[in-house]
Amino acid sequence: MNYYEPVPGLRLPAAAMGCMRIAEMEYGALERQVLLAAELGMNFFDHADFYGEFRSEARFGEVLARNPGLREKIYVQSKCGIRIGGIYDSSAEHITKSVENSLRSLHTDYLDFLLIHRPDPLARPDEIARAFEGLHAAGKVRYFGVSNHNPAQIEALQQAVPHKLLINQMQMSILHTPMIDHGVNVNTKFAGAEDRDGSVLEYCKAKQIMLQAWSPFQYGFFEGVFVDNPKFP
Template identity: 45%
Template sequence: MRSVPLGPSGPAVPAVVAGMMRIDDKSDAEVRELYEAARSAGIDFFDHADIYARELHSAERRFSEALALGSSERAEIRLQTKAGIVREGPYFDFSYEHIVASVDESLRALKTDYVDVLLLHRPDALVEPDEVARAFDELEAAGKVRAFGVSNHTPRQIDLLRTAVRQPIVANQVQLSVAHAPIVAQGLAMNMESTPQSAVLDGGGLVDYCRLEGITLQAWSPLQGTKGNGVFLGDPAYAELNAVIDDLAARYRVTPIAIAVAWITRHPAGMQVVLGTTTPGRVIDAAAGADVVLTRAEWYALVRAAGYVVP
């Protein structure tokens, strides 16, 4: 498994992350099989959130109860979780009290003393950076959180947090796939007035901003498109894209899901791909994509086949 740096100064982390959003209804054996498949593929990074699954923190509890990791095995992996969405509201809460309480409950659910990464889960329009900084400082000093990041934030929203937060923002988790790529494709159509693709949807140069600031982009929904049935692999709505993917999969002797991953990991920003599948075989197939290095011609062919303008 190829690795990428997490944040401006490392550490090295796998280019593919196992997302745990859909494990709530899985048996102990199924969760263990999924975990073992990820580990066998070189994935030691597991993504959670407080709001995932049926009840608050229930997917985190399912993970810890099914695996019952000892301290030595816990030290071999990285656990990432998120806080800030009040699902029952629905609204967002980046207050000191909410962040600290959510992390404490995540630690209880995960049965661990610390999480490796905490992400603020979507922007809170009422954010007070001093409140976030107070929470981060307390969680770091207590050894409960080792690194901090955000999810779905624009460059200016990150800059606002950084007026008070002293810890590096190591990651920004955003939606990205070859079939849902406005943060990448917008720059290709810059200043092309008649092309909707040229519209700035990410607050302005998010990918370049993260590269400049050493913030690792984590791509969620790497198989989702914007038309058809959601997942673009095998969907007739993406016939041209699937034809190119299938050709590349045959050329590199991998499965189509690996090519979908390879398109993201080929980008020099050093992105992580957050998988949502709970099928062990698909995790292994997808992880293989991190080691496929597409040529420039192949990468751009996928962009064109997805329907984006390459001038």
């Protein structure tokens, strides 16, 4: 297993388990999967408040409750900022409430990481900063980051937030590579030269922000899995 160390002493595994699809899993299968992943060193679990129509975190929380000692051995990450119905809400009040709900569902006192799920054009960085500071001071969140953000959006938030944003989670798979394509095609007239993300790959490298890949087995925007798919021989 490879590791990434965005700050000294914080060793993050290169592989993680996404928990977006666990809500319908049978309990025994879910527990086996989580324990095996942790045993293999894949000890980073990615959640969001609304995964599984707000049920996934509680399913995972059941595993934590039934396995004393597991919580301290793993990293738990969640995301917030989108309410029921897909309405973005980056107010301090919503972020704080969302984390408190996640903690209750997950049967834990703290999140290792909290990410803002998607860039909210109406977000006020000072509101997000206020929520982050309160959650960190109360021991409810250790580290912070974002998801689906470009460099300018990260900069706008980082200037208000005193904690370094350590993670940016972006869609990436061998069939979804815009972050890589434009760097490879730089200064050409090929279609791939178009920069759709403000050079987020290069920015995150320079700033020591860990890029996490979401949907690494999917093609398109949730069109399906490419593994063993006759469309992709």
